[in-house]
Amino acid sequence: MTPLPLVAVAGSPNAGKSALFNALTGARQKVGNYPGVTVERHSGRLTLADGRPIELVDLPGAYSLEPASPDEAVTRDVLVGQQKGERRPDALVVVVDASNLDNHLRFCLQLIELGLPTIVALNMVDLAKRDGLELDPKVLESELGVPVVETVAVRRRGIAELQAAVDDMLSAPFCGVHERVKSDLIHLQRRAREVATAAVVSETPVRRWTHRLDSVLLHPIAGPLILSAIMFVMFQAVFAWSVAPQDWIGNGVAWLSGVVTTALPPGLLRSMIVDGAIAGVGAVITFLPQILILFFFILLLEGTGYMVRAAFLMDRLMHGVGLSGRAFIPLLSSFACAVPGIMATRTIDDPKDRLTTILVAPLMTCSARLPVYTLVIAAFIPNNRLAWGIGLQGVVMFGLYVTGVCGALLAAFVLRRGVLKGGGGGFMMELPKYQWPLLKDVLIGLLTRAQIFLKRAGTIILGTTIILWALASIPQAGPGQKQSDVSIAGKIGRGIETVVRPIGFNQDISMALLPAMAAREVAVSAIATVYSIDSPDDQAAATTLQKRLQHRWSLATALAFLAWFVFAPQCISTIAVTRRETNGWKWPLFMVSYLFVLAYAAAGLTYWTAVALGL
Amino acid sequence: MNAPFHPEQTSLDLLKVGTRARVSSVDWTALDEGEACRLRHFGFDEGVIVEPLHLGPFGRDPIAIRVGRMTVAIRRRHAGAISVQPIR
Numbered sequence: 001m002t003p004l005p006l007v008a009v010a011g012s013p014n015a016g017k018s019a020l021f022n023a024l025t026g027a028r029q030k031v032g033n034y035p036g037v038t039v040e041r042h043s044g045r046l047t048l049a050d051g052r053p054i055e056l057v058d059l060p061g062a063y064s065l066e067p068a069s070p071d072e073a074v075t076r077d078v079l080v081g082q083q084k085g086e087r088r089p090d091a092l093v094v095v096v097d098a099s100n101l102d103n104h105l106r107f108c109l110q111l112i113e114l115g116l117p118t119i120v121a122l123n124m125v126d127l128a129k130r131d132g133l134e135l136d137p138k139v140l141e142s143e144l145g146v147p148v149v150e151t152v153a154v155r156r157r158g159i160a161e162l163q164a165a166v167d168d169m170l171s172a173p174f175c176g177v178h179e180r181v182k183s184d185l186i187h188l189q190r191r192a193r194e195v196a197t198a199a200v201v202s203e204t205p206v207r208r209w210t211h212r213l214d215s216v217l218l219h220p221i222a223g224p225l226i227l228s229a230i231m232f233v234m235f236q237a238v239f240a241w242s243v244a245p246q247d248w249i250g251n252g253v254a255w256l257s258g259v260v261t262t263a264l265p266p267g268l269l270r271s272m273i274v275d276g277a278i279a280g281v282g283a284v285i286t287f288l289p290q291i292l293i294l295f296f297f298i299l300l301l302e303g304t305g306y307m308v309r310a311a312f313l314m315d316r317l318m319h320g321v322g323l324s325g326r327a328f329i330p331l332l333s334s335f336a337c338a339v340p341g342i343m344a345t346r347t348i349d350d351p352k353d354r355l356t357t358i359l360v361a362p363l364m365t366c367s368a369r370l371p372v373y374t375l376v377i378a379a380f381i382p383n384n385r386l387a388w389g390i391g392l393q394g395v396v397m398f399g400l401y402v403t404g405v406c407g408a409l410l411a412a413f414v415l416r417r418g419v420l421k422g423g424g425g426g427f428m429m430e431l432p433k434y435q436w437p438l439l440k441d442v443l444i445g446l447l448t449r450a451q452i453f454l455k456r457a458g459t460i461i462l463g464t465t466i467i468l469w470a471l472a473s474i475p476q477a478g479p480g481q482k483q484s485d486v487s488i489a490g491k492i493g494r495g496i497e498t499v500v501r502p503i504g505f506n507q508d509i510s511m512a513l514l515p516a517m518a519a520r521e522v523a524v525s526a527i528a529t530v531y532s533i534d535s536p537d538d539q540a541a542a543t544t545l546q547k548r549l550q551h552r553w554s555l556a557t558a559l560a561f562l563a564w565f566v567f568a569p570q571c572i573s574t575i576a577v578t579r580r581e582t583n584g585w586k587w588p589l590f591m592v593s594y595l596f597v598l599a600y601a602a603a604g605l606t607y608w609t610a611v612a613l614g615l
Numbered sequence: 616m617n618a619p620f621h622p623e624q625t626s627l628d629l630l631k632v633g634t635r636a637r638v639s640s641v642d643w644t645a646l647d648e649g650e651a652c653r654l655r656h657f658g659f660d661e662g663v664i665v666e667p668l669h670l671g672p673f674g675r676d677p678i679a680i681r682v683g684r685m686t687v688a689i690r691r692r693h694a695g696a697i698s699v700q701p702i703r
Binding site: 063064066067069099100101102103186189211214218220221223224308311313315316319325426429430431 | 649650652653654655656657658660668669670671672673674676677679683684685686687688689690692693
């Protein structure tokens with residue numbers, strides 16, 4: 001069987017390439033990784049008028065065939081037929097921004113020189129008109145020597161015409177006898193300006209929309225204030241909107257484990273499915289609503305063009321610790337959950353900047369730490385009023401957040417001077433025109449992210465939860481024995497205990513550390529299990545647990561435990577996503593190790609200081 | 616004797632917001648390969664008209680610059696490598 005004809009969609013960044021790809025393929029897209037690099041491959045199917053299917057691949061945006069980033073290197077390699085895991089495309093659809101032809105035609109001319117059958121999609125003609133620019137596609141067609149189709153991808157205009165052109169291109173016999181003249185960039189740039197000038201019918205100078213918006217949104221005082229307001233709304237939404245869906249998921253998980261419990265006879269299999277798989281995966285997917293809401297905002301910020309403005313505003317501050325402004329939104333998102341934060345680092349061009357951001361993202365206090373913090377603070381920190389409206393408990397909670405941020409900045413600073421030294425292509429990016437993205441494009445993006453998280457992280461999460469279950473359930477306790485004493489996990493817990501005893505952790509804590517690898521908030525239920533607290537009433541159980549902790553832990557131990565959770569990488573979802581985003585186990589292992597070392601040191605310092613102070 | 620004399624010759628990082636200028640030269644050696652490549656991609660080249668539009672809120676860094684029909688953001692350090700001739 002001959003493979004389907006492969007058509008590549010190529011273009012400069014901000015030409016509206018992804019929207020055009022979405023318009024052509026719809027929601028059925030496959031997302032994978034190119035082998036050996038952390039560049040995503042998006043592909044989809046398109047059916048021609050005669051029913052023939054073709055494969056469409058969305059190449060990473062590039063300014064030219066001389067790459068300045070790993071993404072651009074992949075684009076070049078695919079186009080010249082040297083990319084592993086991809087055959088050379090049979091034809092090209094080149095997307096150019098109608099209002100930025102001087103620049104985009106350079107890459108377009110370079111692509112036409114490749115000698116493949118090519119169609120040019122003159123995209124965003126509506127925005128060009130808004131800016132007072134009138135173009136003649138016929139002139140462009142004769143200057144470039146290839147068909148030109150006018151499109152507005154985000155409004156789905158011109159898509160049928162483009163599809164028809166692709167149809168014609170693949171049906172016509174192509175005699176690829178183009179002379180391969182490789183023109184240099186300077187020459188191409190001049191030619192691009194000539195063609196662009198020739199294609200202009202009329203140009204009325206108007207006050208550009210984007211410039212007017214930018215003078216407010218990038219204003220030295222108003223800009224940061226508006227950014228704070230947008231971030232405030234985003235966080236409000238993440239926590240307020242996720243309450244109901246989290247309840248549904250919780251109820252769904254409870255219902256499912258109820259069904260399985262009645263359907264299966266008691267025994268190891270039932271325990272594995274109910275206590276292992278369902279409970280473990282259930283604990284992790286509770287965070288799915290938060291992850292999706294965060295992603296919705298991230299995609300919206302990207303789609304409107306505001307994302308790079310936020311990076312512009314924050315670049316100087318982030319630059320101080322060796323990161324770029326691009327790291328700001330991913331790191332801020334990590335305050336809700338590190339998973340979308342780490343996945344959003346795709347927008348960072350420089351590989352070392354990106355890796356540093358991924359490695360420090362777990363230090364941002366995510367929402368899974370809150371149940372742990374709340375429990376321990378409520379049990380050990382007296383609710384004294386320090387001043388009007390300021391309580392000691394709140395101050396401790398705030399201190400934990402600040403410690404996380406300082407830890408992240410310090411870690412970034414050290415990483416950029418140590419293992420991730422050099423590079424740092426600085427901060428050079430285009431500020432695209434503002435536009436309102438199509439909700440459908442945002443939803444397609446959301447669906448893709450959710451699929452990646454559930455598929456890639458899901459397999460690792462499922463595997464790990466079953467392993468954790470097996471460690472906790474095998475061998476089974478006989479009569480009069482406690483399961484947590486006889487199990488392998490119990491033995492490992494005792495092993496951990498010898499390591500963590502110097503930093504003030506008792507046996508109960510060391511027993512909870514292993515199960516809490518699934519997700520941090522599992523620590524709470526794991527400690528409850530150690531104390532054999534099994535109350536159907538959550539409120540009563542929490543109170544009992546608090547009393548028990550006060551009884552069994554010293555204040556120094558409690559503080560050390562809090563310090564541990566600021567740093568410890570106890571979250572398999574984060575580890576799994578880091579593996580996917582760095583394309584291997586090297587960096588997730590590095591991340592886990594340095595964070596555990598930091599956690600140990602922080603907990604130790606806290607414990608020893610507290611003991612020395614007589615707490 | 617008739618050597619070109621440009622009294623207002625300055626570098627892009629010193630140019631006032633809203634002042635249009637023509638790029639007279641770019642010191643490519645002050646930039647690493649990737650940075651130089653990216654600046655070329657943005658269209659920075661001798662003879663091109665540029666205009667600083669906005670400055671970052673902290674330390675007036677980075678700088679948003681209009682190049683041709685594009686607006687790009689670069690750091691102050693990189694802008695310093697670009698010599699310009701203001702247009703009256």
